[in-house]
Amino acid sequence: MSDEPARRIRLRRDGQQWEFDRAIRDTGRVYHFQPPGRGGLPPSVRMHDMISKHVGRGAQRAERLGAAEAAAGHHLTALEHYFDAAVKYAQAQHPILVTNAEKRYLHGSAIRCYDEVRRLAPAPIEHVHVPWRGSTVSGYLHLAPVDGPAPLVFFIPGCDMTKELVPHPLYNWAAQRGMHLFVFDGPGQGECNLRDIPLTIDGYEDAASTALSHLLDRPDIDATRVGLYAMSFGSWWGARFAATDQRIGAASFPWASICDKYYLFEEESPRYKQLFSYLTRAADEDELDEFIARMGLEEILPRISCPTLLTLGEYDPRSPLDEALALFDRIQAPAQMWVFADQHHMTNVRTPANATPMWNLDIHPTGMDWLGDRLSGKPLDRPGEVLYLEPNGPSPHDPDAPAKRHWYE
Template identity: 25%
Template sequence: MRLFDDALFQMFAERALMTMTGGGAEWGECALTARRITEGDADSWFEQWTSTAATVRGWAEESAESGHPVSAREAFLRASTYFRVAYYPLYGVPVDPRLTEAAKRERECFARFAELCDPPLQPVRVPYEGTYLDGYLCPARGPEAERGPRPTVVAVNGYDSNVHEMYWAHARPATRRGYHCLLVDGPGQGLALVGQGLTMRPDWENVLRPVIDHAVTLPGVDRDRLAVIGWSFGGFLAPRGVSGDPRVAALVADPGQWDQMENLRRMLPLPQDLKDRLPDAAPSELDPHLAPLAQSPELHWRLVQRGLWVHGLKSLGEYVLEMDRYRLSDVAANISCPTLVALNADEPGAARAETLYRALDCPKTLVRFSAEDGTPGHCEGWNRSRYSQRVFDWLDDVLA
């Protein structure tokens, strides 16, 4: 499904295309938008995706006004996706006002979708350190939903996703199987980053704890059957969070991860003596060696535009040293609940999944994915059906 020769634009487009199986996008709308875009031109990208989003939103409004709620909600969901995809190239600080406006429109469209769902998705606001974290409780569907309190999945996000994209990845498969699903953006993620300027933190136990505190107060949530699922960088954050909360009954890390500095030592273009000294180095020592990374459009987006914004930092040297604070080695032994560690052979971020698996002192399962079994892509994005089948079958057994 290639729409662009530009690797970065293709990566962004795939974020929309992957949601097609959940109604988040349509091929025809994405392909038409792509034909109007000038390769490598961020302004052109933003203008054309927002144009498509506005058109689809207009269709949704027409159906809503005419009393056709199913057509309306389907179109509102797609419009939300297109507004989100529109602002990916604009990541970074200072925050582009176009990004802020598109994110606002994305939220509005998703809110209309949420209202029209059956049953409706319930907006939640989690108290958090003098402020709040926004999200949605997505109620279970089907006959199981009427059988008293339901097992509940708490979804943990990664770097550049948000609660709206997590709906497709986590809530849709969960609710169809009789689970409630709580979607919340933490610091450095989605609504919390764009709307409040809250940046990422390594001690995710202090983020997950108030989320769980709130989850157990929600109607219909079985407090004895809480599962936490992290995807992308959430594969690090979720285990870190669960290590500090014994109320969690099951954990999924997709992909399983480990101490972030270990990955960087292996990958970064640094002299060996400087690698050996990490993190005992100054940012100014690292920056000259890291500057060539920013010449790659993909790495510039991932590290400079996204990474520095998410962490609230000013240089790649600071970013590398900050990663030393992101550790699981000192808390993995505290995870006591049954844990599923996902390992995708095609995913660089899963390189240390087996390290996490070996370090766990709890009931544990290692599940492998790859292009060879039809589950390629970051977080099995091109076959979430197979991922959901294996993960939720496991959860059904663990939480039975």
Template identity: 30%
Template structure:
């Protein structure tokens, strides 16, 4: 059964021409043909969910299988959670509800229109995550943030060691094109919560829940959404509003940076898997055609020619010069979604302390080469880097390269730096 109407599938030329190729690649490579989606979806769930993702990977043979198989896995987890809840086994129940919510979000990904199936997955995802929040081992608070006559949904997580009366620092997390808000905090051992830092995660303009509410991506949408989010967060008495940071992932590298420049109280901004390129030329024209089709859905466009003009305004040009806080970028040297030159262009504009942590030979989402396997975890590195900024530790502008043995080589950034094709002769 098709997951999208033929009308949607025919919105872009490359998707029409390469649809048969797409199915054959999925049959050959598997569900991770476009990026490591199993990696980033499994990560917050933990090793206990490995079997769910392996079964999905084994059963997906074509594009239209993706939603069905993730949805089936999610239903199984939800059913288990409800049985455990009736037995009052609330710890096991919350684990199953959490995993179900993540799986429902994965089932939504390949559906680029508000179909009945997409809306049902959305309903179930929200139900399961709300049940998880009810039984979680820390405070998880739902947010509905007023935005342009509608509301943006989000979740605030307080650290597991939070004590009544404390005021804790917090990080606003901005996901990319393919990540739901629910995916941004781990079930157990979250990097920020474990360090005593609260996390706020939300679906901004164009992202999963917001897209279904017809809140679409615009050139300035995340500036305004960020301001609205900060108004809500400043009403939460548990938070220290003198210690605020932003973390962005993939397309969230632009959106998160937009939020960081919109409020002088933000003390640090860190992004992973940067995607700064004007018009997303590499991702939309040189990689899987599903990315462009998804972003058209996120921005509310149905005409490819009009979309091509709009997307030119989604870029990071001039953004770095507006930053007033320290800035970290974690990237792969061979990023297959965005030109590496765009990373250097942004960083050269920044006058505040900055660091580029570049993994040798890695692609967009890392986790495929020895540099990331043996080097520092990007998420732990980001969490420690932000924690250091909250503590006021000094920082110098550096260019850091993780080699194939996992060792970090650091150089001073200098006044202006260009990418030297084929990094220095290190292992």
């Protein structure tokens, strides 16, 4: 692969670029336009092409602050700045849809800063590399502070994420609950993109299974208690992984993106089709459309055998509720769906733009509790039910949580 590959293929939705750039300028968002307030992009970003430079400059400043605090002996403060830098560098590299010198610089800087996070973190974080199909797939193994073998949560991030973004090293939802956490860069994510590993229909689950085999050889991991946490588009990869690897004992799919991919690629932000043209290395739009046409999960979901949790917003534009409910009904394993009323994608997460959560806890610790219960042998209560959770309503674990599918039922 040359250092400066050809420009990405042209797509029909590129004709919407002027509207897309205006939305970015006005909202500070590249996708998920529904939440209130401005997104996380600096006000100086007025079009998509400016994101990498302006977010990257913020990352450079955070890295300098981290170095200064480390030199002063303020290790926890330094860790915070280095983590901020790693996140910003990872976010800055993501909009670059060719593997060029700028993308390599930004991605390499994210890993460099995360190496400092690992060095300063209060608990061990290992950068794990696993041989796969003549190349390498990688992830971070966050070890829980426990004695003896402990359960493992295999974390699959979304398609707009890398393994450097979650969890915060000082607030690890799995480790706090006595579980190791492995955050994976599979095909289509992070280091795989830089290694020119293309996204294929079935490659992700094979890479994940290979990584899981590598992890389960370790004496500090309990091979009989493996949970899967696959969020956003990661739930598409996660569903295929859970359906093909019987070692997974429980699976949680927050912000589930399991529906027809027409909604994501034709009705959501133009960014997604542009991104997947890069991830798949499609030669033209016809080839990309053929790939998308093969992404249905109708025959995959019935093959999942472990307890399964799906959560989604009532008005998630990529997951129309009626279609998501029909797919949920195809799961034959003990399963439950939580529908967060009036929410969209990325439901009930505390962010500056959404400081008041729609429910009383973030989905991540709640999801880890759900996995921990299943891996400890606690049976799923109310299997097969859809819990419809109104804003500021009851916990899904409350016996009075309503089991219904729509607001009018």
